Amino acid sequence: MAGPDPKLLERIWKEVAKIPRGQVASYGGIARRVGLPRRARLVGHALKVAPGHLRLPWHRVVNARGKISFPPGSPSYRLQRERLEREGVRLRNGRVNFASHGLADDLDALLWRPRGA
DNA sequence: GTTGTGACGACTT
DNA sequence: AAAGTCGCCACAA
Numbered sequence: 001m002a003g004p005d006p007k008l009l010e011r012i013w014k015e016v017a018k019i020p021r022g023q024v025a026s027y028g029g030i031a032r033r034v035g036l037p038r039r040a041r042l043v044g045h046a047l048k049v050a051p052g053h054l055r056l057p058w059h060r061v062v063n064a065r066g067k068i069s070f071p072p073g074s075p076s077y078r079l080q081r082e083r084l085e086r087e088g089v090r091l092r093n094g095r096v097n098f099a100s101h102g103l104a105d106d107l108d109a110l111l112w113r114p115r116g117a
Numbered sequence: 118g119t120t121g122t123g124a125c126g127a128c129t130t
Numbered sequence: 131a132a133a134g135t136c137g138c139c140a141c142a143a
Contacts, residue, residue: 004140027125038138040125045140047124061124069124076124120143130134 004042008034012046019060019103022088024096026064029106044069059083064110066096 011034019025027040036042047058059080063069070077072094081091089101098107 002140028127031125038126041123041139042125044124058124063124064126080124122141123139125138127137128135130132 004045008036008042009046009049011035012043013050013054013056016043016047016056016058016061017054019057021057022101023103024060024062024066024084024089024098024101024106025103026106027061027069028064029103030061033105040064060089062096064106066098066102067094 012030015030015034016025027043028038030043031037031039043061047056047061050056050058068077068080068091070080084091084096089096096102098110102110
């Protein structure tokens, strides 16, 4: 049985909608913020199935290493890169600089990374 | 039910 | 730094 609770998808969509222009968040960071630690893949799934009418800033979501999670060169990859650069998010060697564009939450997670949790 | 795949992430080589 | 492994879990075949 167990599909994802539709309410969780809604929470994820709302959280993604909060990402300010010119900033990025990680899949795992979004998951943590909605109270679903270790559920990064669910965030990816949520974006994949998100209704287009929501107009989510999905391009502001990258993986924990700052990389776009589409195959390099794919149409989706190019679209995401283009949208990011258009709002001032520069990619260095295919990476977003979290220190300058990442949300505080994600930064903390990257710097602290307490053992075990 | 099992297997493979994926818009992930943490850890280990 | 890059690749491999494992945990995670939704979904299609």
